[in-house]
Amino acid sequence: MKLCLSLLVAAFSAHAAESTFFAFDDHNIAWQHNLKLTLETAQKHPANPVLRNGPPGSPDAGHAILYGTVLKQGDTFRMWYLGMHEAEIVKGQAPGWWRPMCYAESKDGITWTKPELGLVDFNGSKKNNICLIEGEPHSMTRVNDFLSVLFEPEEPDPSKRYKCAYIAHMPIEDVKGGRSKIGPNEKRWGSFVTATSADGLTWKCVGDRPANAEGERFEVSGLYRFGDFYYATGQLLSPWSWRPDGSEIGRDMLAYRSPDFVTWSKAKALSYARPGQLSNPPVKGQQMHMGAGLWNCGNVMVGLHGMWQDAAEKPPAGKSWNLGVRVDLGLMISNDGVHFREPVPGFQVIPRGKEGEWDDVAILQGHAFVNEGDQTMIWYSHWDTGGVLENMDIGLATLRRDGFGSLSPKVTENDAHFITSAFTAKQIALNVDGLSAENPLCVQLLDHLDHPLDDFEITLTTNGLHVPLNWPKPLPAHKIALRVNYPANSSAKIYAVYLND
Structure with a gap:
């Protein structure tokens, strides 16, 4: 186990030592010509869906959705997802509604098993894949929506190397410290709850009250560490959120932050709203x-967001x-871990399926990105907005x-080039295609004032990922x-620049 942990620490440290300038990062590749x-x-994989809901009586009989996380540790893909044992959505949902934190494993990311963890009694048996969450009050342990898992191998306390955040809709009377007068008089609290774990399977809630105001x-949906802070991003809407001028807004993304994973800010940052939401007047239904x-790539955060459009x-x-x-x-990206933007607003990285396909209505993002071999693997799930939990x-x-x-030339007949932001590195590599002799x-390498450096100009003819x-x-x-520099008539495509320290 010590050797395994050492390998994990080395792998995560190696990832952190490499910075990536993606082609769609217009901060680090801001200066472009033609x-x-x-x-x-x-x-989409031809075997989709690769993880299906379970049989009647199982924790995920109603559905299995990736309001969750996929990590690769060693030679194993690990998935935390939400199950639901009801066959249909229960009217009223909270405070009694429960979607258990379920766990699955895979060796290839395609074929998954649901191990019997033996941790939680469900329908009279512990032979299931439900993770255990301990805490008081009990309603804090009842996951209702999105869960995000973070692994920190260098955390000095072994019992806290796994961290998570999730939504637990608690009865107001269960919440220590009462409630404010802001917002409608509801019977439940849209609670942002955090927990820690030594193995990612048995968890303990942090504190005895929600972290949010x-x-x-x-509706917390993201958890990551970027720089000096932990960030928890999630969905809010009016009356709890508003446009910069104070007018009402639909679902947008805000962020809390914490220096220690215990105390969270009361102030929030507006992290992202779709361009149509902020226009005047706003785009109807967007x-x-x-x-x-979200995916922490070391120097930047990359992510997928749900492009919601109201029913006609x-x-x-x-x-x-x-x-x-x-x-x-x-697609979205952030250079500071707080403010996100779309490189091309409205572009669908993963579109919902065509009518009649398993994912044809609406799809949901997870924290589920893994670079494996020559591929970036991304897991997602289907949402039946009709409320019958189909597919x-x-x-x-x-x-x-x-x-x-x-990045490639716009006018092929002309030359083109880009200049990156300034950096220090010991090695540089390109993810590139379309080259030949x-x-x-x-x-070229330039100094910080764009002057070419002597003896630092080479010709590249090799294609590859790195x-x-x-x-x-x-x-x-x-x-x-x-x-x-792209010469005239170049067919080169550059996907990323890698800087290794």
Whole structure:
């Protein structure tokens, strides 16, 4: 076990030592001449859905959705997801509603098993895959919605190396400290609850009250560490959230922060709202759904957000309130861990399926990104907005490794180039395609004032996911920038620049 943990620490440390300038990062690749960004649509796996709901009587008989997380540790993919044992949505949902934190494993990310953990009594048996959450009051342990799992191998306290955040709709009377007068007089509290664990299977709640402000229905959907703070992002809407001018807004993403995973800020940052939500007047029916599924890439946060569009017509009486809502998944990025943006607003990285396909109504994002071999693997799930839990299972989509998008010449007949922001590194590599001996790239190093450095210009003709730039001498210790020159008639595509310390 010590050897296994040492390997995990080394793997995570190695990841942190490498910075990635993605092609769609217009902060780190801001300076461009004659270039266009082409985003890619992920390819859905032919075996989808790769993880399905269980048989009658199981914890996920109603549905298995990836309001959760996938991590690869060692040679095992680990998934935390939400099950539901009811076959249909219960009217009123909270405070008694429970969607257990379920656990699955895989060796390839495609074929999954649901191990018998033996931790929680369900229907008279502990032979199930439910994770145990301990805490007082008991209602804090009842997961209702989105859970996000974070692994920190360098955490000095072994019992806290796994951290999570989730939504538990608690009765108001269960909440220590009472409630504020802000917002409608509800019987439940949209609670943002945190917990820690040594193994990711047995958890203990942090404290004895929710982390979010009193009386607020904050639907936490993300948890990550970026710089000096932990951040918890989630969904809010009016009356708890509003546009900068104070006017009402639909679902948007806000963030809390904490320096120690115990005390969380009362102040929140507006992390993201879809462009149509902030226009004047706002685009009718356009919202973002449940924050974002996020991937910490070390120097930047990358994620997928739910591109919500209201139903064209109001549902008939007696039907689900959100019948007809449609959701696709769009790409977003943040350079500070707080403020997110879409590289190309409205682009669907993972679109919902066509009519009649298993994921044809609306889809949901998870914190589920893994670079494996030559692919970036992304798991997601289906949401039946009609409220009957039909086909609410988990699927897989893939891209070229780090291949969310590429930079290539806009006017092919002309030359093109980009210059990165300044950095220090010992090694530089490119994720590139479309090169040949007849169609090379010229790569240069510049000082912080854009002056070319002597003896730091090379020609690149090799394609690959991580092609090293072999300079004639070691890189300078001071800050430098990279200039990549595309000759006229170039067909080169650059997906990412990698900087290794």
